[in-house]
Amino acid sequence: MRNETMTLNMGPQHPSTHGVLRVALELDGETIIQCKPMIGYLHTGMEKQAEYKTYTQSIPQTDRMDYISPMSNNLAFCLSAEKLLGIEPPARVQAIRVLLTELTRISSHCVWMGTHAIDIGALTVFWYTFREREKVLSIYDMVSGARMTSSYFRVGGLSMDIPAGFLERCEKFVDEMPAHIDEYEKLLSKNPIWLARTKGVAPLSAKDAVAWGVTGPSLRGSGVNWDLRKSQPYSGYETYDFNVALGSVGDAYDRYSVRVTEMRESTKIAKQAIQRVRELGEAGEYRVRDFKYVLPPKEEVKTSMEALIHHFKIVAHGFFPPVGEAYAAVEAPKGELGFYFVSDGSSRPWRMKVRSPSFVNLQALPIMIQGKLVADVIAAIGSIDIVLGEIDR
Amino acid sequence: MALTTERLEQKLRERFAFVAIERQVGDAVRDHTLIVPAESLVEICTFLRDDSELEFAMLTWMGGADYMPRAPRFETIYSLLSLTQNLRITLKVRLPEENLKVPSVVGVWPTANWHERETYDFYGIEFVGHPDLTRILLPEDWIGWPLRKDSPLGYEEVAFTHNTPNRKLPSPSLKKLAPKKVKYRAQ
Numbered sequence: 001m002r003n004e005t006m007t008l009n010m011g012p013q014h015p016s017t018h019g020v021l022r023v024a025l026e027l028d029g030e031t032i033i034q035c036k037p038m039i040g041y042l043h044t045g046m047e048k049q050a051e052y053k054t055y056t057q058s059i060p061q062t063d064r065m066d067y068i069s070p071m072s073n074n075l076a077f078c079l080s081a082e083k084l085l086g087i088e089p090p091a092r093v094q095a096i097r098v099l100l101t102e103l104t105r106i107s108s109h110c111v112w113m114g115t116h117a118i119d120i121g122a123l124t125v126f127w128y129t130f131r132e133r134e135k136v137l138s139i140y141d142m143v144s145g146a147r148m149t150s151s152y153f154r155v156g157g158l159s160m161d162i163p164a165g166f167l168e169r170c171e172k173f174v175d176e177m178p179a180h181i182d183e184y185e186k187l188l189s190k191n192p193i194w195l196a197r198t199k200g201v202a203p204l205s206a207k208d209a210v211a212w213g214v215t216g217p218s219l220r221g222s223g224v225n226w227d228l229r230k231s232q233p234y235s236g237y238e239t240y241d242f243n244v245a246l247g248s249v250g251d252a253y254d255r256y257s258v259r260v261t262e263m264r265e266s267t268k269i270a271k272q273a274i275q276r277v278r279e280l281g282e283a284g285e286y287r288v289r290d291f292k293y294v295l296p297p298k299e300e301v302k303t304s305m306e307a308l309i310h311h312f313k314i315v316a317h318g319f320f321p322p323v324g325e326a327y328a329a330v331e332a333p334k335g336e337l338g339f340y341f342v343s344d345g346s347s348r349p350w351r352m353k354v355r356s357p358s359f360v361n362l363q364a365l366p367i368m369i370q371g372k373l374v375a376d377v378i379a380a381i382g383s384i385d386i387v388l389g390e391i392d393r
Numbered sequence: 394m395a396l397t398t399e400r401l402e403q404k405l406r407e408r409f410a411f412v413a414i415e416r417q418v419g420d421a422v423r424d425h426t427l428i429v430p431a432e433s434l435v436e437i438c439t440f441l442r443d444d445s446e447l448e449f450a451m452l453t454w455m456g457g458a459d460y461m462p463r464a465p466r467f468e469t470i471y472s473l474l475s476l477t478q479n480l481r482i483t484l485k486v487r488l489p490e491e492n493l494k495v496p497s498v499v500g501v502w503p504t505a506n507w508h509e510r511e512t513y514d515f516y517g518i519e520f521v522g523h524p525d526l527t528r529i530l531l532p533e534d535w536i537g538w539p540l541r542k543d544s545p546l547g548y549e550e551v552a553f554t555h556n557t558p559n560r561k562l563p564s565p566s567l568k569k570l571a572p573k574k575v576k577y578r579a580q
Contacts, residue, residue, distance in 0.1 A: 039529065039530065040528075040529060040530040040531060040532070043530040043531065045539060047515075047540060048539055048540055048544075048546065049546070052546055083423050084421060084423065086421070086423075210450045210451050210476065211450070211451075211502060211503055211504065212503055212504045213451055213452055213453065213454075213502065213504030224476065226476055231479050232479065321421065322420055322421035323419060323420075323421060324419050324420060324421020324422045324423065325419075325421070325422055325423065325424070325426075326421070326423035326424065327423075327424055327472060327481075327483070329453075336453065338453070338454070340454075340456065340470070340472070342458055343421065350458075350460075351458045351459075353454070353456040353458075353470075355453060355454040355472075359507065360454070360504060360507070363503075363504060363506065363507050392530055393530075
């Protein structure tokens with residue numbers, strides 16, 4: 001008995017595995033000898049289903065992948081389809097998209113911070129972060145009619161224009177947010193228990209992070225200066241003024257501080273985006289004016305024959321991309337989220353492949369916790385910020 | 394001079410002069426895509442990773458695709474990223490249905506491990522040299538390769554070992570996780 005190791009099964013119903021992640025741990029006492037994450041409990045075959053749907057019909061599926069940042073998923077999907085079609089939405093649409101995806105980043109990081117803190121014993125933070133997350137959700141509600149599954153972006157633009165009073169509401173939230181982030185930091189940043197549970201825990205070197213394909217805050221926590229918004233800008237990010245937060249050691253605390261700084265930077269970007277939407281008009285163009293790809297305005301449908309035909313064709317068949325393929329990625333709250341489309345010229349994708357950040361980042365878990373203690377597994381899972389809906393798809 | 398994908402392709406052709414590297418053409422092929430033969434895949438990938446000018450240190454993703462009824466029916470797709478050059482390149486390997494084998498690139502980029510398992514899971518493509526080629530998203534006892542074009546979307550009973558006679562698959566259990574030799578701490 002003395003020389004035997006123990007295999008411990010953690011999950012898939014364990015509350016700190018953030019969904020239905022199962023981790024098999026081989027232990028020598030409290031020390032982890034080997035760790036094997038097992039996934040697939042939420043697999044619903046979204047990539048297969050997409051091959052049987054038009055592009056627009058797949059957008060609601062993307063909400064359900066990373067269900068705490070739906071707008072980022074919508075954006076990645078639409079950008080990839082737009083790249084395939086070779087179209088670019090108007091500047092106003094891009095500004096609204098930037099505004100909403102940055103709010104999404106704040107809300108996603110709020111969920112992460114609350115749940116991560118609960119996992120390692122700080123229950124209080126959760127009530128504060130979810131208060132602000134709810135504000136973002138009601139902004140979603142205002143703009144799209146749904147709190148969580150927004151499906152607001154469309155290929156070539158948005159599903160509808162922003163409502164009156166929307167920008168004021170966003171502005172109020174963005175102005176209040178830095179003070180709230182200070183509150184969170186007061187609870188955690190110098191808290192001795194928090195420091196003991198995160199400093200030096202689950203370290204990931206820059207070299208390992210790159211080799212394991214880790215992206216997002218987890219990569220930047222290891223000190224690699226790589227943010228798609230800066231290095232391969234999309235939706236006009238090159239025109240916004242913001243900084244990229246970097247860690248140094250690559251431990252759980254560095255990932256925490258990177259995300260906190262990112263929330264502050266996101267409020268900065270959102271503020272600039274609000275200003276830009278104001279300049280371009282609070283009401284105006286919200287999709288490309290090419291009705292081969294998007295629905296024509298309802299007024300025109302009632303008066304113009306061509307618009308009626310376009311309306312009918314878009315509703316009945318969708319749009320027809322050229323034969324080819326495209327991959328486009330965005331810097332989602334969790335890392336590089338990309339969609340790869342293969343088109344055979346029909347209105348349905350021949351192949352849709354999702355490059356989800358959580359799927360790749362989770363792979364680095366075993367090397368983070370090798371030789372560490374069981375309690376560090378919880379801190380490590382929390383610190384890489386995974387969503388199983390996106391891993392299993 | 395900033396490195397472009399054209400320059401990269403030229404460099405690759407010079408280095409692998411005797412390997413049939415083909416550029417995928419098409420109006421709407423939006424990314425620079427090179428089709429390489431399966432037998433030189435690992436060599437090409439290692440070169441791309443280690444060359445001091447290129448440094449494709451990250452495999453962003455890899456996946457598969459089924460082009461039924463085209464003649465080389467399957468494809469594996471590798472999307473590489475160079476952080477230093479800020480450049481992406483896509484590699485493809487075309488595989489005929491009769492010989493669904495491609496060398497694994499886990500030795501080049503460890504991140505390929507799960508991607509290759511996923512591709513195996515979806516298409517049944519065998520990655521030669523993969524350390525643990527098992528199903529990842531689907532249940533262990535699932536029968537069939539769901540993302541192949543001849544696999545139905547639904548509307549019929551799902552084939553498992555318990556409802557499909559004479560199709561017993563070995564079921565990997567937790568035992569498999571424990572290696573034969575384990576280094577123990579001093580007691």
